[in-house]
Amino acid sequence: MAENGVLGNRSDLIVAVSAVLIVLMLIIPLPTVLLDLLMALNLVLNLVILLIVLYTRKATDFSVFPTLLLVSTVFGLGLNVSSTRLILSQGMKFNGRMVRAFSTFVIGSSGTEGIVIGFVIFIIIIAVQAFVITKGATRVAEVAARFTLDAMPTKNMAIEAEYNSGAITEDEARSRKKDVQREADFYGAMDGASKFVSGNVKIGIFITVMNIIAGLIFGMIFRGEPFGKAIGTYASLTIGDGLLSQLPALFVSVATGLIVTRSVSDDSFGTDVKKQFSRDARVYYIAAATLAVLALLPGFPWYVLIPLAGAFVYFGWKLGQAESASFKAKLDTAEKKEKEKTGEAPADISPVVPLDPLSLELGYGLIPLVDKDKGAELLERVTRIRRESALDLGLVVPRIRIIDNMRLEPSEYCFKIKGVEVAHGRIRMGWYLGINPGGVTEELPGEKTVDPTFGLPAIWIAEENRERAERAGYTVVDPPSIIATHLTEIIKRHASEILGRQEVQSIVDAIRKDYSAVVDEVMKICSLGEIQKVLQYLLREQVSIRNMVVILETLADYRPITKDTTVLAEKVRQSLSRQICLQYADDSHTLHVLTVEPSLTQKIVDARIDTVNGPIAALEPVIQRGWIRSLSRSVAAVQQAGYLPIILCPEEARILIKSSTEREIPDLVVLSVPEIANEIKVESLGEIKLEE
Structure with a gap:
């Protein structure tokens, strides 16, 4: 890197000196x-x-x-x-x-x-x-x-x-x-x-x-x-x-x-x-014939024209051979494809193998979890998870391919989205995982580990200690439940990646049966890609897309005004305000929120930069660090009080606050004032101020 910089400086210096010398x-x-x-x-x-x-x-x-x-x-x-x-x-x-x-x-x-x-x-x-x-x-x-x-x-x-x-x-x-x-x-x-x-x-x-x-x-x-x-x-x-x-x-x-x-x-x-110049050999044969005729006429230098004509004939002959070889190769390829279609010859393996939208790979030691002769409890759990995801997120999860992978350790498993690993874990068959939620009263013997889903401290417990662990305050789960819980969390975290254009098309086709007018209006002004991006924005923040009719109607209202998918997603969130509020409100329909000091909110809004991936808050490093420290302290205090940390802010600041905190606090809920439904009460738990 340093060497490139030195070379770049030298080249700039040489060019500058040369320009001055040229004028001198x-x-x-x-x-x-x-x-x-x-x-x-x-x-x-x-x-x-x-x-x-x-x-x-x-x-x-x-x-x-x-x-x-x-x-x-x-x-x-x-x-x-x-x-x-x-x-x-x-x-x-x-x-x-x-x-x-x-x-x-x-x-x-x-x-x-x-x-x-x-x-x-x-x-x-x-x-x-x-x-x-x-x-x-x-x-x-x-x-x-x-x-x-x-x-x-x-x-x-x-x-x-x-x-x-x-x-x-x-x-x-x-x-x-x-x-x-x-x-x-x-x-x-x-x-x-x-x-x-x-x-x-x-x-x-x-x-x-x-x-x-x-x-x-x-x-x-x-x-x-x-x-x-x-x-x-x-x-x-x-x-x-x-x-x-x-x-x-x-x-x-x-x-x-x-x-x-x-x-x-x-x-x-x-x-x-x-x-x-090598598309047709006939051109060179005609040129050679013309030169040969000229050579026969009196006065023309035949000793020049005849060799030149011979050279053109040779070039045309070589070019004709190349054309014949190319045509034969194309013909052989066509015949081979025809035989494959008619079943006369086995088809070659395709060099491009389609990737599964979502797959679960198991080490050979975990195969009993999906063995039908042994109950196949995990298969039933996976089917139930897909059904629950459709109800909770409105996302119909594609079929999950479960395969064994000999390259994994016998007790390992991993999840892949479109062929790329997103999470993995390790299971001890015949043992239970005791997760310490923070209120354990007794330490139990066993192998210490970490919960693969949430990263909490845990311990492998033998079956005879299961009841004792539950009395001590551990959350005890069996191997199928470990994988099922992990899969549920993977689907929630990566729902936006799972939702592809083909899945969006399937959703739109299903809605068209009962709401054809809505779908037809939206598809006239929105591309499938725009609808997909709006839905991905919602899923990225755990907003259910099940109410597709409201989402499509909102897009039909605002797409003629703007084609910015981030703005469209914000308008959709406001249309789903009641759904979003009830997702986080308590039994008395009350939201317990944190607010942001107006001056700090204004700094975040002023730092807005629009990128191809949406707007971000480009705060100065010192302000960004102070903002995250203050936010983390407030979030920790809210969690200790037993509440879910929720930020309530003006509409123009919501997406900026979310983007500025996504890396450090990815699960933080950020709501805007227009997203608060009329029947929802709001209780402020405090105001976040920038540290001096």
Whole structure:
């Protein structure tokens, strides 16, 4: 981590220093050795940019390209200005190796002929850049930027629709929206950055003309050289300098054209060429036949065309073999599937095995608990638990798969939700678990342990000590009851995870039989995913979803106003106010609650931050610690008095208080004032204040 930070700081420093030096090059004269080094570096850097573009899968993966265009353009212009200064000031004494190499070796001839050839090559490069590459790339960048910006709202709406329908997760939706924003930013930047390239071409022509005119003035007037010698010296050096500056500019111009014209590709340029040029072998046979016909005509170089035609035939033949092999593989796969359907051959084991919504895995020592020959008491308990969960939470728990697992210890068991373990425990067959609720009057002999469900201190008790343990104040449970109690608690704690879209669809279908008008209205404005999220919010706080008609009617009322599922869940809670209050009120319909000091409540509300998973209270660490300490002290005092800790707060603070305490006190009940039904009385047990 530290190493990455150091490297990151160094790279930032290098970039900053380089940017300053590039600007200084326009002012400070450079020695020829340094000029040669920087010119070679400019050439290879622009070549590297072109290669990176060729190997980039998506244009937005090379998001620094618009900025690099500016940097490389200014760098090239700085070198051009520096070389111009040295050429004009030194004349024949100028010994820049890179410029002289381009003025002689690249041109290929000396004297007047070489100068003319150099001018022609220079003019052609300028024309190609100005009228072909740069103009086309600029136009494509403008169109891509306009259409990308116009398509942003549609793309975001499509992503939102996929997310609401449950086709993608929240993380996938967030990532896709970020990609859409990056794409719009990139093409918007490219629309402006492409002007750097066209400007570079124009200034290159201007610098070249100025070099020749100024060179003739310096040579003939200040140095007294004849016209022939002056034009030979300065024209030659100017052409070399112009070619050396325009070749890197040509690289970056081509890179610009490539990156803005490959917006529809998801692979590198080479991969796309390979895929799209190898789709049909017949193309290469026709091309080979055309070359062969040309070779037979008089005057055409048959010794070039015939080998080239042979190469095309060979390539077409190899491509045809690959197509045949691919077709045969597809045919074999289709035949195999057909045989599996008709039962002619056994089907292969599917590589993707569906996971059970809820499963109980037992070590082999616990198998007697589900053995029908021995009573299978646990199976009856599981069936009863599923029925009770449907009545208490309104959640129809899917069938619980009970299997043996040889990888567990003989006395171990574990619960899994969709293949992931959520809890486990250990049981001693033939023994009873004595749980110490806090009022034990006598210590009994036995193996000390912990209750797997609630984490209370417990002890394994032999059967002969069972009555003695009950008299001593222990809560004594047998092995099936241990697992059944643990399963009940798992279902309560993880009900929101168990409730999937398929379960929601089943609930909606069942309600439709008697309340079709309600269901039809809701399904027109709510997606299945939105209904699922609201129900999960309720189950997460142990609110029963059995009264689905009220829940759906509330969604029908408020969904046209907001699509925020946390707000919808709060409105549903208020519609279920009587049910929620009776869940926690005593026999006299009285709620014993704790309130929060108004100033502290306001701090929590002010710290609200909306995230993709709902609003949270981002309190400062000191305030958060003080809030939790004060709350924990008040909760402990309420529990000692024999009451269930309940917080009563304003509507806007309820979800924030719950989220800020969920980690430290997950079972804390938090109610808002609108959730208190009219017939419920409220008794305050105290006010929570922030510690000084």
